[in-house]
Amino acid sequence: MFFSIGVLLASAGFSFFESVMMTVLVHAAPLQVFIGQSGGDAGLWALVAVTLLVNFRFMIMSSVLCEQFKSVSLMKMILSVQLLSVSTFTLASARKDKVLDSYRYYLGCGISSLSVAVIFTGVGYVMRTDLNPMIISVISMILPIHFTALAAMSWPKWRPVLATIAGFVATPLAGAGLGAYQVFVVPLVLGALFLAMDKLKSNRP
Incomplete structure (x- = not known):
């Protein structure tokens, strides 16, 4: 999924550094797609409004995890909040009663997920120059198909x-x-x- 985001950001004119750092700092595919499709021209207030709307789910997910991680200090949770995604939330919640330390399990899932996302954002960006338009069109369908499949489930x-x-x-x-x-x-x-x-x-x- 983040490979296709790397391709999208390269096509939109973002630099390699901007694309990779966007995944590091944002780590939310729908919002990154919006930024890529708008080419960075959405304007500050539009970007703020879309961020609040698209990422509002993180407020709910983090509230649930705070209840789950009661023994973890607030500072540790704040430092690990960037690892939160739909995938890491789902895994941590589903396995909370099956692992010895659900917070460390969450960290393992989050570090793995973010690392792969960053790597493949970079790979997608670099490979963008070697792909023909037809392949780029196919890659651009990955995200819509992914979210459509989630809805179909x-x-x-x-x-x-x-x-x-x-x-x-x-x-x-x-x-x-x-x-x-x-x-x-x-x-x-x-x-x-x-x-x-x-x-x-x-x-x-």
Whole structure:
């Protein structure tokens, strides 16, 4: 996945150092894709808004892990927060009762995950110059396919699947008028619609 991000950032004109450091400091594929697709031209407030929206899940995940790591000092948790990702959270939560020290297990998962992400961001960036346009187009499909597959795994819960389909349809249409802002406008509008549907359904006798 981060190989494709390296290719994207190289295509967007970021330097090798900027691309690798973005993975080190951000370590969140959806946000990095937004930055790459916008070419760094989104503007400060758009970037802040998208960061808060796209990465809000980290607040929930970190709250859960803080409860799990009660014996760990606050300073240690702050120093290891950059290792947090959906993958490391999932692994640490799933194995919390099966390992002797869940915090060290989280560190092992996080260091491995971040290291691989950084390495393959660099590899993708370097190999970008040797790839023909067709291969680059195929690589650019990795992230959409990845997140679509995650949504499909929610079936038979139809709402995540329906929201994903609606997002794919609405995002290109909104992009024509909203530009970079469509990345957070579309999810907010779709979320509001689903909440409204829930409200109407709960009010029915």
